[in-house]
Amino acid sequence: MFSRKNLPHEPLPLPDRFDYSDDEMQARAGDFLELMKKRHSVRDFSRRPVPRAVIEKAVATAGRAPSGANHQPWFFAAISDPALKARIRAEAEAEEERFYAGGGGDEWLKALEPLGTDAAKPHLEDAPWLIVIFAQRWGTFDDGTRFKNYYVPESVGIATGFLIAALHQAGLSCLTHTPNPMKFLNGLLGRPESEKPVMILAVGHPAEGATVPAVAKMKKPLEQILEVFEG
Numbered sequence: 001m002f003s004r005k006n007l008p009h010e011p012l013p014l015p016d017r018f019d020y021s022d023d024e025m026q027a028r029a030g031d032f033l034e035l036m037k038k039r040h041s042v043r044d045f046s047r048r049p050v051p052r053a054v055i056e057k058a059v060a061t062a063g064r065a066p067s068g069a070n071h072q073p074w075f076f077a078a079i080s081d082p083a084l085k086a087r088i089r090a091e092a093e094a095e096e097e098r099f100y101a102g103g104g105g106d107e108w109l110k111a112l113e114p115l116g117t118d119a120a121k122p123h124l125e126d127a128p129w130l131i132v133i134f135a136q137r138w139g140t141f142d143d144g145t146r147f148k149n150y151y152v153p154e155s156v157g158i159a160t161g162f163l164i165a166a167l168h169q170a171g172l173s174c175l176t177h178t179p180n181p182m183k184f185l186n187g188l189l190g191r192p193e194s195e196k197p198v199m200i201l202a203v204g205h206p207a208e209g210a211t212v213p214a215v216a217k218m219k220k221p222l223e224q225i226l227e228v229f230e231g
């Protein structure tokens with residue numbers, strides 16, 4: 001996509017513009033908050049399939065996120081192939097077993113107690129889609145030479161937020177999953193050394209009887225996450 005040739009700065013008129021009244025803005029902000037309040041991380045997935053086109057739209061949404069120097073330092077691998085999901089599960093569970101056997105350290109394991117998680121990750125096969133998110137630590141020009149990316153974790157984090165919101169808007173649930181280390185995903189998915197796997201997102205419909213841990217409902221109140229310095 002990028003070439004060594006200099007791209008001049010070319011200002012274009014803002015292509016899209018919204019012009020809501022203050023009341024409309026208030027209503028829309030409230031509607032979106034209500035929608036996002038209904039997002040819950042789900043650990044038990046139904047095997048109901050999800051059309052590929054929905055996943056493609058959600059990933060396209062993620063690709064609209066802002067990024068450092070607009071380098072878009074992300075790559076997504078979407079997997080519905082059962083054999084590949086099974087291999088990812090096996091590798092992830094092997095890492096998780098080490099983690100839960102003590103590798104994670106006492107403090108971390110204690111912090112996870114309220115979530116009720118353990119090394120078993122059946123969702124990696126039950127969920128119809130796994131989306132693996134890679135961060136591109138550096139990019140490569142058309143001529144094969146490297147260029148730097150900037151604010152990579154921030155950019156990929158924002159894109160992942162867009163992705164999760166887009167999946168939720170489509171009526172799907174997901175679980176962010178981060179086996180540690182995740183290097184095995186480069187091998188399984190044929191991704192280059194320049195890319196660091198940052199997360200596996202299991203995506204689908206919740207299973208009948210899916211639960212959420214009570215602790216997940218405890219969100220910090222606005223007063224604890226916002227201080228306003230009004231003029």
Ligand code: IYR
Pocket residue numbers: 096099112115117118119177178179180
């Ligand atoms: N990767 C492990 C452990 C884990 C870590 C955090 I931080 C969580 O919020 C949840 C789990 C696992 O997926 O079980």
